[in-house]
Amino acid sequence: MKGIVLAGGSGTRLHPITKAINKHLLPVGKYPMIFYPLAKLHQAGIEQVLVVTNKEQIGNFVNLLGSGKEFEMEFTYKVQEQPGGIAQALSLAATFVGSERCLVILGDNLFSANLGPAIQKYQKQPAGAKVFLKKVSDPQRYAIAELQNGRVVRIEEKPLSPRSDWCVTGIYLYDSHVFEIIAKLKPSGRKELEITDVNNVYLREENLSYEFLDGWWTDAGTFEALQQANEYTINYDLKNEWPVLSTGSLRNFSPF
Numbered sequence: 001m002k003g004i005v006l007a008g009g010s011g012t013r014l015h016p017i018t019k020a021i022n023k024h025l026l027p028v029g030k031y032p033m034i035f036y037p038l039a040k041l042h043q044a045g046i047e048q049v050l051v052v053t054n055k056e057q058i059g060n061f062v063n064l065l066g067s068g069k070e071f072e073m074e075f076t077y078k079v080q081e082q083p084g085g086i087a088q089a090l091s092l093a094a095t096f097v098g099s100e101r102c103l104v105i106l107g108d109n110l111f112s113a114n115l116g117p118a119i120q121k122y123q124k125q126p127a128g129a130k131v132f133l134k135k136v137s138d139p140q141r142y143a144i145a146e147l148q149n150g151r152v153v154r155i156e157e158k159p160l161s162p163r164s165d166w167c168v169t170g171i172y173l174y175d176s177h178v179f180e181i182i183a184k185l186k187p188s189g190r191k192e193l194e195i196t197d198v199n200n201v202y203l204r205e206e207n208l209s210y211e212f213l214d215g216w217w218t219d220a221g222t223f224e225a226l227q228q229a230n231e232y233t234i235n236y237d238l239k240n241e242w243p244v245l246s247t248g249s250l251r252n253f254s255p256f
Contacts (some may be wrong), residue, residue, distance in 0.1 A: 002097050003041040003049040006089045007107035008080040022057035024107035029233030037105040039242040043117045047073045051094045052089045055079045072244045085192025087182050094179040106170030110229050112215030122173045128207025130173040134167045134217045142167040143196045157196040
């Protein structure tokens with residue numbers, strides 16, 4: 001299985017600080033934000049990872065992460081030339097993923113759950129996708145899943161009148177069919193290719209499963225969420241999930 005971290009976008013909700021730096025490089029707790037999804041990929045046993053970001057900041061990511069050798073991983077990079085939505089960014093991973101399956105994490109999604117058990121269940125799924133759901137207090141901000149009889153029956157993007165408070169987090173498992181789906185998508189009213197549209201195709205094909213996400217989770221995309229992320233992570237030691245941070249040349253790693 002391949003790993004993908006989507007770390008592009010302009011971070012407008014975090015202006016003015018993101019005018020100077022990509023939000024996924026901002027400090028959260030003791031580490032740059034992008035370390036958290038990378039640690040989750042490593043914890044799940046995924047070593048080959050594609051990082052998708054914008055052309056203005058890709059050099060900073062390469063300077064921070066390099067080839068991945070120091071982190072006992074292998075990093076590949078792709079540039080999203082212009083913001084075109086999450087699905088458009090994911091489409092850049094088609095060659096990288098090939099015929100394999102992939103775990104996709106939005107770079108501003110930070111969480112405590114170990115994804116390993118869910119990935120093992122997904123690997124037994126003949127085909128399709130899996131999403132991770134989390135209850136939220138402000139469902140109008142998110143893609144919201146409606147559940148009936150233990151199944152997802154509908155996903156709505158930022159609904160004015162949410163049918164539930166189950167947010168579809170920015171953590172996704174896909175088979176290679178995802179790239180065929182994206183190729184047929186039409187831009188939304190925001191002129192973007194929406195990941196919710198991708199998930200709804202899988203839903204219509206009856207090939208979408210879900211898991212409830214344990215522990216804490218935040219998307220760190222607003223100042224309020226970024227503050228919450230710092231509160232969650234200040235005493236959260238990534239070395240437990242990514243032991244290389246406490247060994248060898250990274251033992252005294254200080255990102256800031």
